[in-house]
Amino acid sequence: MRGPHDVGGLPDGPIETESHPLTFWEKQIDGLRAAVGAKGLVNTHENRAAVEALGDDAYNTLHYYERWTATLCRQMIQKGLLTQDEIDERVALIRQRLADTGEIESEGAAP
């Protein structure tokens, strides 16, 4: 059975041939993953396997760097470097911080 990442040869629509630059947030995630990789904590193959294991729904609805964020989160928990509780706590704290500074937050809920 094809995983959600295994799209070679499937039909699809037109290609948006103009590239858009990475956003600040995307660059941060790219740099964070690279730094974690440079420490030897996660290698390319683990990353690939983790993205492929996200499942159809997550894979197909998340943007590229959102997928990498979801997998980095799982990997850090699996490797005992972070706990789900402290991550949830920090997410709540950041939400509060954004609300306090009046920055608009979309309704994006936890999956």
Add this chain to the structure above:
Amino acid sequence: MTDHDHHDHDHHDHEHAHAPPQPDDKVHSYYQILGIALKELLIEKGVVSADEVRRQIEHRDSITPANGSLVVAKAWADPAFRQRLLADGNAAVAELGFHMTTTKLVAVENKPDEHNVVVCTLCSCYPRDLLGLPPSWYKSRAYRARVVREPRAVLAEFGTHIADDVALRVHDSTADMRFLVVPMRPAGTEAMSEAELAALVTRDSMIGVSLPDQPGH
């Protein structure tokens, strides 16, 4: 330091930060906040330092397709280098000071009867050490899905029309193997220096979805 200090980040391109949201830029989505949380926690715990993350971003920003252009231009100008590049990509680009960190580099050469194009159908593998980060379309589902099935139609969407009697080879990258297309040297460039030649070699021509610029354009 937090991600939201970005207004006074010196390595940050303000134009991008204040541009309208892009397809991959859902402002303050759950995952965006999660990413910020991971970065803060990993730095606080000393798993990585803020400086290491910053250095990685700076390093990524420093690699541009101009590196690949130099490789191609040298291959055009120096037949012996071209042979070495086709035989052992890693060793040849190292001669110019470019190092593939963990992957094998395979250079594939366009010929009058053969055109090459590169994809990563499973994800986004790309010769980042030579060309920088891949363009957004390279990571798109549409490109990954279609280019292996109907490459001529896909290239036509990029404005590149490959004659029917030219073989079209599509190379699917892996976590371990990355491809660099060496386009054909444009006619009328015989008197050009390597630097002048390099200016003709575009990113997309090294992925194979387009051809190099013509001299004088």
